[in-house]
Amino acid sequence: MNGENEKNSRIKCKKAGGALLFLALSLVLAGYSFFSHISGIYKQWALSPYLFPLLASLCLFGLSLSMLFEKAQSKKKTAPFLSKRFVYVSLCSVSYALCLPLFGFVFASTLYLFFMMRSLGEKRWLFAIAFSLLCSFVLYIVFAKLFYISLPVSELDVLQKLADRLI
Amino acid sequence: MDGILQVLQHFLDIKFVLLVFAGALAGLFVGAIPGLSVTMATALLLSLTYSWQAGDALAAIMGVYVVGVFSGAISAILIRIPGAPSSLVTMLDGSPMAQKGRARQAISYAAWYSFFGTLFGMLALWLLAKPMSGLALSFQAMDYVLLSLFGLSMVGGLSGKSIKKGLVSVCLGLILSMVGMDSVYGTPRLTFGIEALNGGIGIVPALIGLFGFSEILFSLSGENSETKSVHSGEKAKISEIIRHFPRSVYYGIIGILVGALPGAGAPIASFLAYGSAKRLVKSPKIPFGEGTAEGIVASETANNACIGGALIPMLFLAVPGDAVTAVLLSVFRIHNLNPGPSFLKLHASAFSLIIAAGLLASVFLLLFGLFLAPKMARVLRVPKRILLPLVAILSLLGAFSASSRMFDVFIMLCFGFMGFVMRKHDYPLAPMILALVLGGLMDANFRRALQLAMASEHFLHALFIRPITLVLLVFLIFSIVRNVKSGRQQAK
Numbered sequence: 001m002n003g004e005n006e007k008n009s010r011i012k013c014k015k016a017g018g019a020l021l022f023l024a025l026s027l028v029l030a031g032y033s034f035f036s037h038i039s040g041i042y043k044q045w046a047l048s049p050y051l052f053p054l055l056a057s058l059c060l061f062g063l064s065l066s067m068l069f070e071k072a073q074s075k076k077k078t079a080p081f082l083s084k085r086f087v088y089v090s091l092c093s094v095s096y097a098l099c100l101p102l103f104g105f106v107f108a109s110t111l112y113l114f115f116m117m118r119s120l121g122e123k124r125w126l127f128a129i130a131f132s133l134l135c136s137f138v139l140y141i142v143f144a145k146l147f148y149i150s151l152p153v154s155e156l157d158v159l160q161k162l163a164d165r166l167i
Numbered sequence: 168m169d170g171i172l173q174v175l176q177h178f179l180d181i182k183f184v185l186l187v188f189a190g191a192l193a194g195l196f197v198g199a200i201p202g203l204s205v206t207m208a209t210a211l212l213l214s215l216t217y218s219w220q221a222g223d224a225l226a227a228i229m230g231v232y233v234v235g236v237f238s239g240a241i242s243a244i245l246i247r248i249p250g251a252p253s254s255l256v257t258m259l260d261g262s263p264m265a266q267k268g269r270a271r272q273a274i275s276y277a278a279w280y281s282f283f284g285t286l287f288g289m290l291a292l293w294l295l296a297k298p299m300s301g302l303a304l305s306f307q308a309m310d311y312v313l314l315s316l317f318g319l320s321m322v323g324g325l326s327g328k329s330i331k332k333g334l335v336s337v338c339l340g341l342i343l344s345m346v347g348m349d350s351v352y353g354t355p356r357l358t359f360g361i362e363a364l365n366g367g368i369g370i371v372p373a374l375i376g377l378f379g380f381s382e383i384l385f386s387l388s389g390e391n392s393e394t395k396s397v398h399s400g401e402k403a404k405i406s407e408i409i410r411h412f413p414r415s416v417y418y419g420i421i422g423i424l425v426g427a428l429p430g431a432g433a434p435i436a437s438f439l440a441y442g443s444a445k446r447l448v449k450s451p452k453i454p455f456g457e458g459t460a461e462g463i464v465a466s467e468t469a470n471n472a473c474i475g476g477a478l479i480p481m482l483f484l485a486v487p488g489d490a491v492t493a494v495l496l497s498v499f500r501i502h503n504l505n506p507g508p509s510f511l512k513l514h515a516s517a518f519s520l521i522i523a524a525g526l527l528a529s530v531f532l533l534l535f536g537l538f539l540a541p542k543m544a545r546v547l548r549v550p551k552r553i554l555l556p557l558v559a560i561l562s563l564l565g566a567f568s569a570s571s572r573m574f575d576v577f578i579m580l581c582f583g584f585m586g587f588v589m590r591k592h593d594y595p596l597a598p599m600i601l602a603l604v605l606g607g608l609m610d611a612n613f614r615r616a617l618q619l620a621m622a623s624e625h626f627l628h629a630l631f632i633r634p635i636t637l638v639l640l641v642f643l644i645f646s647i648v649r650n651v652k653s654g655r656q657q658a659k
Contacts (some may be wrong), residue, residue, distance in 0.1 A: 094580060117556050
């Protein structure tokens, strides 16, 4: 019985956590809008660029207050939030975005695709390499050559020249 | 009668048919690849068609436009990345249908009702252009605010289990839409000194992050981390498809009206139509948001009907209804065709050509949608260990190609993580995108309306006492009351 109560109160705390976060966000935004208006050149609120952010943050404030007072009704267990794969894929994606300017689109994408496929359970090394390379080149040709979208090029001359030659 | 013959004679011109076909085929692929927009494709085509004759250029561009608007639904249904913001609503029911092994059915519905939507739009353009353009012109700042609020009031229909969470999502979207340079004073707002944010948060990176990237993270987290593929299922039966036709006329009217309003656009039309569908169909076999065909019907009819609607103010007032018609306007200018009130008198042949190209493109849309797009549904059979990395890279590439900025890739990733956390806590994502689309429009028009009203002697009179404003106000109040009622029912 005690254990169940403890569980329920934990769920309530979690729900309150979300509401508290939105409450804090709304207060910060309301304060930001108010003080930015006062310190600006705007004479009337009607013309102020901070009127709408202030209104939106006040709405958020009201909603988060109401959520805070709402009793947690759901007692269902939530699925585990993070898995190893999730963390790995997230890290891979952020690293890819960071490495794009350094390696250029073709090589960064090949590496990204390869590591993603391996992490998701692709066991065939050769297939993973060939597929990653093929996809990167096809995407490069579609976006850069067909639609003239300038994709990131490598800051390293050697890699860029190699990619240009290959394409 | 002469007008009908003028339109029909274009169908006998092989060159015309081939140009519309080529445009339509390009539109199919451009719309289906996340990050490549119809606007981008028409702008590219514009550069290719400088030296062409006006008719040829218009034929190809109409092909891209009509089919491109439909094909955004393909990626929305199959890989849960809407090809364009207007396909987001299609995704709400299309993606669950695909996950249940009914992808081909979902695509069939999207194709048929995009076809009907385009037909409604083109017919409206043909028959009602003049009165419609007058109506569009009489919309003032406050009317846009009320229309946007009416759009946001549809949040009840998009919120799933909790309206409050839907409203929180709306507030967050509105706040995020304020980021960037203010449209009246040019003051950077909520940018916190980050220069790259001065241009605001792009809809495309946000959309791709919230729906595409967060879906990858979601399918890898916790109990949903299985990597099985899904079957694409059978096509929908014609009898099932036709059953929705009467209501699609109503969604088509919404699409045409919203499309005719400059700046409003297809996303608002599809959200409004979806909200209306929820009101019209009170007890669907499958609930909305879980794979009901009515959701796809409403969204696709409305967003394709917008095409005809958006062409009305462009042709008769020289005011583009959306980004693509803005590009089309430049095609007209390049070829010395001046849109305006006397367009029909001066350039009757160009008008009939646009109608013919739109109608023909809608036929190609249907053919591609029924015979080519289902082949794309085979993508669902690809094992997820291969499909997910591809979706991830398309998400990253789509975010980048929206404005060729690395910053947008990081914005997309941030929205991806935010979308993941929100989904885990049952916060709906669609209201956030709706607010992000409408926020800028609301902010600028709200301040403009206040400014005008303050200059007048009777503040409230100036704000609200106009027939269109009052009608919109009544609709808005009605919609809010309904939402409050359903909110109370949920609480019980």
